Amino acid sequence: MAFERFFIQRTFFLDDVMESGTLQVIKDAGKQGILLAELVKKMNEPESTILEVIDSLNKNGQIKKVAEKHDGESTFRLIWNDFESEWDTREGLPCFVCPDIDQCGAAQPTNPWVCEKLNKWIKVQLD
């Protein structure tokens, strides 16, 4: 049991480190954003790992994915989604930028009690 708890906490920690590191690289790219291939290279992680992180950041509304052709290949550019108003998200509280907020609440498809994004954010705040 203790090992499972340690493993879960470690997994949350590594996910958070990956997400915050990836978000920082995207923020540093400025308003023009960064191509997926460049991001993968800078993060020095497998593309599949970066794609998972990107999906999470995108679902949280922290970045946007813009489809683009590069050297004849379809790819996308990642752009930080919150240049002016990062301060009002209460240190990344996902509800402030949640694309699912219209479907969140009692008798809705999701709610704060089961929301993985919110519960993950709360856990990080409590640690």
Ligand code: SF4
């Ligand atoms: S609790 Fe609801 S509004 Fe907040 S992040 Fe989760 S789905 Fe979005």
